[in-house]
Amino acid sequence: MKTKWFKKGGSDLFQKTQRRLTMQYSSLLMLFLVLFIVVVYTLLYVVILRDQHRELEHLTRQETRIISDYLAESARNELQGLDSQELVLAGVDQFFYYVTDANGNFVMGSETMPHMREELFDLVSGWMPERNQIREETFKVTFDERRIGGREIDEAPKSDTVRLMIDGNPVFYNDQFVGMIYIGKDISFAYQLFQWLLIVLVSLTVLFAGVAIFMSYMMSKKAMGPISTAFHRQKEFVGDASHELRTPLSVMLSSIDAMEMTDGVEEDPFAQKLLRNMKSEVKRMTGLVSDLLVLARADSGSVERTLENIDVRAEAANVIESLTPHAESNGVSLYLDATEDLLVTGDRARLKQLMYILLDNAVKYSPDGGRVEMRLSKSDRHWTVSVSDEGIGIDPADQSRIFDRFFRSDKSRTRTVGGHGLGLSIAKWIAGIHGGTITVESELGKGSTFIVQIPNEQVVST
Template identity: 40%
Template structure:
């Protein structure tokens, strides 16, 4: 009668709290994704990704605008030079006639300074010049702005050293007779074009800075608004997990106490000894699961509060105690436990949590290392950190599974799912405790060779 009530109470209590294990798994997968420190990091990453995308878009847009205006301004300048060259080509015959008049002592069309007076074009005002050459590329005359001597190059050409843009065209005797009569070169300064482009560039820079400030503020607001529903859901899930873990403690304690009482008087229930042992095992497993859930919920909710309760701890003492405690299990499987520890290294933290951290790693190593294997615990100090490595000759982990081994309730394969009493939270707890203490954890593994877990913690000095 008592036994049936126990089964009924256990079934009803667990059914009301968690309908099925899949819901619990989904819950803690969300917890693993949206733990508080990572939540803030996710928000920051979203914002930085948004800003980076906007910077790229604005940068490409600004480059496009700049090159478009540069192309338009130079195209306009080339059109002016081409119009001027076509007009000046009609004066080439007059220039050649002027040269002939010099020899014959006749009136010249050149003024006293050697420049040609052209009434329809104020070349000085626009910083332009026209030069006429004969068929042998000898200078016949010039008008307008004075430019440094430069080689005669047919078509458009830019002289960046002198900030000059030139156009040289050949002049023919007639459209039918393609005999070259001479050449006309027109030139203009590009300083004004470059000044316009520089002003445009300055405007784009200031506009870009102002745009990034506005985009940054808008991005922060949009990110916070987008993540607000997720954050609220996460807080509810976190509170639910903590409450559920706490509520499960009471019925489990009652069941455990009753089972212990029945075990202390086996003569009253001789036929139920095996069933009581099963209940005791299930109760212990559920108790461990509840404690693990509660530990993870607390580490998610208040990881930053460790500094208030942390004390300096000699890390080698914790490791030696664990090795001594687990030595009998290692001897049963004929596994060698080696330790290379330093007794002068201290860390600041919670001794119980650190014991849980390294205890989980050692238990895993013992569980998955075959008989006659080797487990080596080594401690090395590096700058302001201490690295504790636990290397085994176990079954190993496939490379594609390594990114997921710290996920809650995740199982790599059937070889790792047969473990009795395991909750699937051991390595998740290891990672949570490591991060709570400001450390890092990494793993390397090879199938059939073994695994090596490395925990890096800040040293207390």
């Protein structure tokens, strides 16, 4: 037999709560940050593109006015032959401009990359834009296409992908439509700016995500401080009160036993009834105090645990034998299904308490004539104890909460069969200190099965 200390890594309840608060705080901060970034990016996107639209519209109107003024000065009513005149149509970032006559025929034009005139002219050929209608086009430019006659084109865009914003405006002479002017503006730089801006904003988001998590952790830690202090004081009170109540309850139980043996009590049915009721209530209170003391020790952060090799089948048989009178008084039969020898490593007292809780719980909620069966098995990695009953079952909505302290699924029935909603919490704790798990499978009206799986290898932290 060897005694060791099982030390828990802090309060699981407060750690989970603090992690949850940290995630909530950081998620809220990140949500505001992401919304801010989306708003800023969208505003910059809209403002920059709208500014490019205005510049292109202004450039188109300006060059349309130049052509119209020239037609008025030269008294020409058509655009044919305009290419032989000395007209200067150029603007900043103007990738191309084309002038067509009323029939859509090419009259004059210029582009940054002359070898692509056919592809560029196809973009605008036959297009009659509506008022304030501006198109955006994207096309690829290869490196070979940037060299004309063996020389590098200095005006060629610095990217293989060119983004164009295209505008068109009709040309009139004496209120007569004589042709169209199309202008394409290179806005590749704007989209490159958007890409770099997006990279910067994403990098800032990652950076501030770490800051947000740290701030959230500090905020949650500060928020949990008063709650943690109050909880520890309450825990100390429950532990001290439970410990102090055990002595007077033991004295009361001994006094009742002594009173039952006094002369005259056996002949007085009323006195016997009073003593039986008192004894039952004292035992019930003793059980409650014992459960509270166990949970108080569990909450303390360190629990003494005695690890030894035990035959769990023999211990289960002893538990069933001790519970048989109680089960028979409720009309319930107990059965054990296990191999002959089932050696495991664990805390003998705690594991017996675990089995007792599961069997007692099954007996309480089994009908008259019901059957409760405990099964024991072992695999390479873990050993399993399961307790099945034919009772009322557990509502699916309550199955996730039945291991919570003081939770009772059927409060009206619990008042009849007794209990305080602590047994399953203790069972879960016992399974937990052994590195195991406890689950439930239940169906209303057909019964429940509680399954405990505990690893064969027991690791003890000191």
